[in-house]
Amino acid sequence: MTRTVYVNGEYLPETEATVSIFDRGFLMADGVYEVTTVLDGKLIDFDGHAKRLSRSLNELEMKEPCTQDELLEIHRKLVEANNVTEGLVYLQVTRGAADRDFAYPKDAEPTLVLFTQEKVLAQSPVAKTGISVISIPDIRWGRRDIKTVQLLYPSMGKMAAKAAGADDAWMVEDGSVTEGTSNNAYIVKDGVIITRNLSNDILHGITRAAVLRFAQEAQMQVEERPFTIEEAKAADEAFVTSATTFVMPVVKIDDAAIGTGEVGPIASRLREIYIEESRKAAL
Template identity: 85%
Template sequence: MTRTVYVNGEYLPETEAKVSIFDRGFLMADGVYEVTTVLDGKLIDFDGHAKRLARSLNELEMKHPVTEEELLAIHRKLVEVNEVEEGLVYLQVTRGAADRDFAYPKDAEPTLVLFTQKKQAVNSPAAKTGISVISLPDIRWGRRDIKTVQLLYPSMGKMAAKAQGADDAWLVEDGFVTEGTSNNAYIVKDGVIITRNLGNEILHGITRAAVLRFAAEAQIKIEERPFTIEEAKAADEAFVTSATTFVLPVTKIDGEAVGTGQVGPIAARLREIYLEESRKTAV
């Protein structure tokens, strides 16, 4: 079945969707995006994604194409017409089409594109076995807190990991882990969750915020600070979080087992709590 997608106010078959070759998202990577998870046909953490989108747009001095209420309606319609029970809604806003120039155009109207993708993540085998990661230098630009479409280096990192027989990469800057290629990174030592504190160096993960809130409610101690790869290898557990993988255990780093090399109890429990609580507030 051909998907229905959204492009600048229109719902179209994906085969008929078009964006200008002069769009700055295509020419300059001048755009931002969000990915919202769909479970049981409902949206998870939509409010958080909408607020982060607004922040990204504001940081780049980009126009808001629609209101938050309109955005929710678009998400819901796409989920309904494409019959998505489990998967995601991808959203992208660019500065719009204009003659190529490094300076921001004054009169361009933003381009807004959304599409759905069916994807099973709740019963992912990796949740039971854990994933392996390698470490790579973090050479991305300095404003990783803005969720831009500049994703070439994360893609390169993912491919470098696959070339070494691993699943993903953790990026390292000035000796400390920043984050994964498309997720926030954590370790657990002596029952304490350790994850990098928020700043321009990492994405302010919506799933990260929810998981840390649930961990605090479960009386699990949390330390928000940088950690090294060596510290991670010596940890009892490790895991990552993202909208599309929830809480995913990491059982191997640079070929070395983390803890017992098996999925740890804290990561497993946080995944259960996140899925249970998120479903309660889904829209």
């Protein structure tokens, strides 16, 4: 079935959707994006994603393409038009089309594109077995807190992981793990959940915020600080969080099994809580 997508005010069949070759997202990676989860046909954490989008746009001095209410309506219309019960809505805003120049154009209008993807999320079979990760150097730019479309190095990290027979990569800078290629990273030691503190070094994950809140409400102990790969290998559990994986257990890092080498109880419980509570609050 041909999907309906959204491009600059129009709902179109995906085969008819176009963006200018002069768009700065294409020429300069001058754009930001968000991914919002759909469960039971409803949106998870939409407000958090909308607020982070505004922050990213502000940090890059880009115009808001529409209001948050208008953005919510677009999301809902696409979910309905494509009959998505489980999956995601991808949103991308660029600075717009202009003659190629390193300086920002003064009069370009933002390009706004959204589309849906169906994907099994809540009952993902991988969540029962866990994933494996490798460690790679983090050589990205310094503003990882801005959710830009500059995703070449994370993509290279994914491919390096696949070449090594793993599922993903954790990036390491100055001896400590920053994050996964498309997720926030965590370890568990003696019942304490440890994850890197927020800064410009990592993305301020919307799922991360929700999971940490749920963990504290469940009387779990959380410590926000950097940790090393060596600490991770010696941990009792490890996991990642993102909008499309929720809480995903990690059972192997490089050549080392984590804990028993099987999915741990804290990651499993947090996944259950996250899915349950997110469904209750979905829009």
